[in-house]
Amino acid sequence: MLIQKLRLQKGWSQQQLADLSGLSVRTIQRIEQGQPASPESLKSLAAVFEIPFTDLKEPAMSATEITPLPHPPENESAEEILALRHVRKLKGFYIHLAQYLIIMLALLVINLLTRPQYLWVVWPALGWGIGVLLHALRVFERWSPLGAQWEKAQVEKRLGRKL
Numbered sequence: 001m002l003i004q005k006l007r008l009q010k011g012w013s014q015q016q017l018a019d020l021s022g023l024s025v026r027t028i029q030r031i032e033q034g035q036p037a038s039p040e041s042l043k044s045l046a047a048v049f050e051i052p053f054t055d056l057k058e059p060a061m062s063a064t065e066i067t068p069l070p071h072p073p074e075n076e077s078a079e080e081i082l083a084l085r086h087v088r089k090l091k092g093f094y095i096h097l098a099q100y101l102i103i104m105l106a107l108l109v110i111n112l113l114t115r116p117q118y119l120w121v122v123w124p125a126l127g128w129g130i131g132v133l134l135h136a137l138r139v140f141e142r143w144s145p146l147g148a149q150w151e152k153a154q155v156e157k158r159l160g161r162k163l
Contacts, residue, residue: 002056004032006049010078013151019085020078021048093139100132 007017007028014032018025021044031037031045039053046053104125111121136142 003028003045006051007032008155010049012078015151016082017045017048020081021045022085089139093135096135097132100128104128 003017007014012020014025014028017023018028021028021041023041023044027037027041031041037045037056042056043053046056049056104121107121107124111119
């Protein structure tokens with residue numbers, strides 16, 4: 001609950017907090033539902049919220065004890081951190097794409113040298129290609145069914161506000 005309150009104070013979605021902390025959205029969801037978090041996850045969240053690790057470690061902290069959070073340091077704003085995370089995701093996609101192309105080319109050569117009458121290489125290319133396509137859609141933000149917009153709409157709905 002504390003993590004959720006801190007996140008909402010900052011105006012971040014679960015996806016944004018996950019991007020800033022390096023944790024998965026599912027981990028953020030679990031922690032916000034009250035499930036125990038690993039010390040590494042809590043340290044990451046404490047760094048993002050710029051509060052001591054011990055403040056997150058103590059479960060008895062109430063909402064009245066939450067003090068306003070300072071602004072991010074001048075040298076690294078939340079936008080810069082999000083941009084860096086996006087660039088890392090983009091790099092990961094390009095590495096994935098390069099691996100796909102190199103391995104599929106190698107499999108094509110093996111296929112043509114061993115059994116040219118039957119192109120079995122089409123099946124792994126198709127299967128892995130779907131994975132690469134889904135990765136691209138996610139990185140380039142073309143398809144994210146439970147993304148930041150959905151989260152914002154659900155928060156507004158839960159709070160009883162009109163969109």
